[in-house]
Structure formats: structure tokens, C-alpha cells
Amino acid sequence: MQWFERSRAEVIDLLLQHEISPTTQRIEIATALLSYAQHISAEEILNKVNHSKTKVSKATIYNTLGLFVRKGLVRELLVDAEKVVYDSNTTFHHHFYNVDTGELTDIIADDVPLNAMPYLPNGTYVESVEVIVRLRNHATTH
């Protein structure tokens, strides 16, 4: 699945749809998040944004990411003990994580029949489902 670099107007629209006032910094960060690189870490956003005209501080990056997650604009994804990435694709899908290369790719949900949700504890409902399939490369002739 590919993403497009969104137009400024599109990004602003998306922010508004999620009840986020579209400040310059937030537009910048959202644009980075929504660009073709779907899975992006806080640090990568920091780099990406600060290569553009608008500079954004670390504090603002982190605060804004937290805000975006709370507002449902992006999904927080735990791939590694020490690695959180943000996923701009909020549709229901899962992930391959290649431990050897660090590569993270989507699995469209329909490919993984995960419909049965039996025995839900009483009084609870499902907020989200996270499936991470950890891959390794086959040992090959070196």
C-alpha cells in the first residue's frame, strides 16, 4: 500500500476532522507522518521536519505525537522493546516485522482471519488489535 505526499489543504482537513487545530508545526508533523513512509519514529519525524523550512522542537514533536494518538489520527505501534513507531494507516491491518532488517510492512487484515474474539472478559470491549508477525531471513549461502 502506497501513500502520497498530501497537499497542505488535505493535511489541514485531516487535522480538523480529528479536532486538532492546525498549527504550522502540527501540519509539518502530520505531513511527515502521512507521507509515503508509513511507519516512522519520533526521531525520524524530528529529522524529516527539521530538514524543511519550519523547525520543530523535540518537546513539540513528542507532545504532538501524543496528541495525534489520543485523537486517533495515527496509531502507536510497538515493534521492539525500544522502538515505537507511528502508523498513519489507521484502517484495520497488521504487521510483518523483519527482525534482521528492521523492515516493517503491512498485512491487510483480510489476509489474516482474526474475526473470532471469544471469551471477552465481562464488561469490556475491544479497543484495538495489534498483530505483529516477527520474521527472520532464511540463512542462505554467504
Place this chain on the structure above:
Amino acid sequence: MQWFERSRAEVIDLLLQHEISPTTQRIEIATALLSYAQHISAEEILNKVNHSKTKVSKATIYNTLGLFVRKGLVRELLVDAEKVVYDSNTTFHHHFYNVDTGELTDIIADDVPLNAMPYLPNGTYVESVEVIVRLRNHATTH
């Protein structure tokens, strides 16, 4: 699924089975891990162990946990951006994580038909699969 407090001999055996030399500290840590509280964090282990006779340093806890994971004695489980827990149940199963209470419970794998693994990237094999179903409590009358 319930676990038993293992006998010292059992724990040593388990360590040996995983090619881990059973030092005093490792036995202590393994016992904590294998006790009824299946999902336990580094900090909880630290507390648990240091309430026993044998004190173990933080450094050793972390090093030992790393060792155990590498040797396949326990499974590292990412529940929260900032929370890693260790799961002494290494059989194939998944987890409910109640965001409201922090409670973490098992889903036996058979209850979630997750057999299809289509479109595996070329040259890779599945190392592990992690499914976390995030739950919330239904809003009720207060």
C-alpha cells in the same frame, strides 16, 4: 491458566534444559518469572527477588532477563509504549491487555484462528507472532 511455584530442582532443570548455568541469582530470577504471576516486569522481578533472602542487583536482573529471552526460556511481551513484561508461558498464545486496569491475560491460540500466513516475504520465515487485543471497560453507571 495457573502456574505453580516451582521447586528449586524443577527450576534448575529448566535452566539446564535451556543451556543456562543455574547460578543462585538466576534460580532466584527464574523462580520469580515462573511463579503464578505470569506476566512480570523487570521492576517487579527486582522487588520480588529482593524480598527474598538472596539480593540481586539491577544490572544482573536486566542481564539475566536478556539471557533468558535469548535462550528461549521466557518471551518478551510489548504491551505498552513504556512497558515490557516477560511471559514465562512460551507456548503459542495471545494476550488481552486491559488498558483501563493494566490487566494482562492469556488467549489460548486455538481461540483465535490465526493460521493463515499468506504472502510471506521471500526468503523469510516466521519467528514469532504477537497478538495483543487491547480492551477497555464499558462505561457503566457510577
Place this chain on the structure above:
DNA sequence: CTGCTTGCAAAGGCTTTGCAGAACA
């Protein structure tokens, strides 16, 4: 002896916080 283990304390890396100034309505 020689190598593996442990533990202390320091270093590290990422994230959050406090607070003052800037931007916006």
C-alpha cells in the same frame, strides 16, 4: 588459575515536564 558472574556506579538514550515567551483569536 582462568573464565564466567555479579554488582556498583556511571553513562546513555529517549521521553516528559516546568516554565517563559510567542502566536492566535
Place this chain on the structure above:
DNA sequence: TGTTCTGCAAAGCCTTTGCAAGCAG
């Protein structure tokens, strides 16, 4: 002018590392 937002620097937290002492074979 009041509220929201931003950014700097400091603080915090969990985890790792360096290194010396301890222990085991």
C-alpha cells in the same frame, strides 16, 4: 487580553555498560 501553543533546558526513567571483585570448575 486570555488562551493555546511552542521551545529550551532540565529532569526523569529505565536500561545498558565498564570495570573490579567474587566465585566456580
